[in-house]
Amino acid sequence: MSADPAVPAPVPSSVDGVDVFELGAEHEQVVFCNDHATGLRAIVAIHSTALGPSLGGTRFYPYASTADAVRDVLNLSRGMTYKAALAGLDLGGGKAVIIGDPATAKTEALLRAYGRFVQSLGGRYLTACDVGTYSEDMDVVARECSFVTGRTVAHGGAGDSSVLTAYGVFQGMRASAEAVWGTTSLSGRTVGIAGVGKVGRHLVKYLVDDGARVVVTDVHQPAVDAVVAEHGATAVGSTDDLVRAELDIYSPCAMGGALTDDVVEVLRARVVCGAANNQLSHPGIEKALAEREILYAPDYCVNSGGLIQVADELEGFSFDRAQQRAAGILETTRAVFELARTDSVTPAEAADRLAERRMRDVGRLRGVWLPAR
Template identity: 60%
Template sequence: MTTSIAVGPDAGSVSGVFGRSRRLSDRPHEQVVFHEDAETGLRAIVAIHSTALGPALGGTRFYPYADESTALEDVLRLSWGMTYKAAVSGVNLGGGKAVVIGDPATGKNDELLAAYGRFVDSLGGRYITAADVGTRAEDLDVVGRHTPYAVGRTVAAGGSGDSSPLTALGVFQAMRAGARTVWGETTLAGRTVGVEGLGKVGYELVSLLVADGAEVIVSDVNPQALARVVDEFPVRVTDSVVASSAEVYAPCALGSTLTPSTAAVLDAKLVCGAANNQLAVPEVEKLLGERGITWMPDYVANAGGLIQVAGEVDGSDAAVVRERVESIFDRTAEIFEVSRALGVTPGAAANRIAEQRIDTA
């Protein structure tokens, strides 16, 4: 069963999905689709924020949300961020996201993924899915058997494979540009960088930082992920990266770790990581700035994965895609320049650049 709710300028200010969409910005979602498949137990939500620049592309997050309200909140925020990520990255795609409610360790199977693929296909190409938390390239292979609107599949299935290395590369390039702004040099050598979250992207980021000469502090609630990094890299473990002496804080787990409380105790001078929706509330960026802490908007830093799968959509080869990811350094530097010139936060500068591109479309 699929229920579609179009959320546009005339949606009014009622509660629920309409009110939540409008609360994010003055650019409400185009469409939010709820889907349930009784046979497989699939419960999914696709949020299409904007198709101004092209079809809405975004990953599928498979997560054991506490309730449907929490899942809705997440998919609305994530899809909004994808619109801005695509726009600021220069790719011809809109913003969308999907969530599947459930535990991927126990509830994910080929039958459910097939049902999800049919759901995505029913949207007629307005939404293109990829991997996210709780889903992998191999899962997209299954989804892709039931819809052409799936990217990020394995190389064997005709996709570009795991996007974690390029996502981490983009974060690293953004961090280098941030280091130039804060310390006047484009290297993390000799700097203490705290990486919070050692999943696929966090692991790759640690590798890049160690190779660059950084002193890396790490934390993760998953003991297996932590052990893997400790075994392979010369890192220091902490229970809390936020409370550590790191000069750079790299949140790479789930979002909302930057709260008013975090902003009050963080010692880092630069925040740049792979996690989505890092700010618990928008006002946190201002609080960080008042303490001399520079925050690079997450949707700018973590755009490498989007750029990779966008290359699948437009047929670009791997070398071109890598060049686009490396250019995140230049885009980050541009954002810092606009921020200084206009006297606004980097977040406001990034939004301005993204919105200009969307509006011209």
């Protein structure tokens, strides 16, 4: 696209051998953006606007290929639709990715070009922070765009959305502990956290304050050192070491695809409850967890606190109001487990059913047709 005005590039039918139309068959819109002047290469995927405009963060990441970026943005945007629906928000699901290393490629010019790109979508997509982007970046994007959330407090925004993401995961863990051990208290439980960056470091504090023992790992050693020094967490060398450890709860809080066949085979925890998106590496993993009697708290159910936080900006941000809504993740997770029990399905299937039921019911009210699933 040209830098000004922003003009989305036409969607190619195939990217690195990946059929975009086939892979994104569920999606309403997938838009590519190229700005040669700034080096911007971005993709926005709008999965659904059945409940309202799509909202989802912008991930800035050095994907190995454009095809990898396409797969990621499609999966992430679909997850946002279900996350918003299950959280009771009047929002749809969207996501964006910027291809590149944020440490070297992120500039004011690039972010402003991206802002013009998002603006050109006319409010069908609202952006926010994700991996590789921060509230300060959203302030820059907002200089060119009206459809931005997750801004700094100084600019009227919610600030760091990872605070309530972690709080929501903590509530999901409490519901999981109740389902397995009969109490919402995590006192005396051992929780292993893979990834102590934006969300994981806040989660450590909630758990330690509740009396849990926390074991952590991260590819970024300074992040590990910080939570060990501040909260007395125990560190292990790798995620492989962590999943093989004696844990009560395993909490993936880094990138997606954390629950693979190999991980499930060796995992010793009774519960999986974490902040990472798209934790199930392939369909069927949730059944493998169930066969091993490991309770899985669906990721998009428990990690919706950040979405709740940035969505609250649309009403004029109140942290107390957003935190009260995020506290509801405890009851939502309970409802997921109850439906899984009564319908004899996995929690992942139960969460999907609850989200799809709300999309259909509200979609009818809004005059939006949705196929039965």
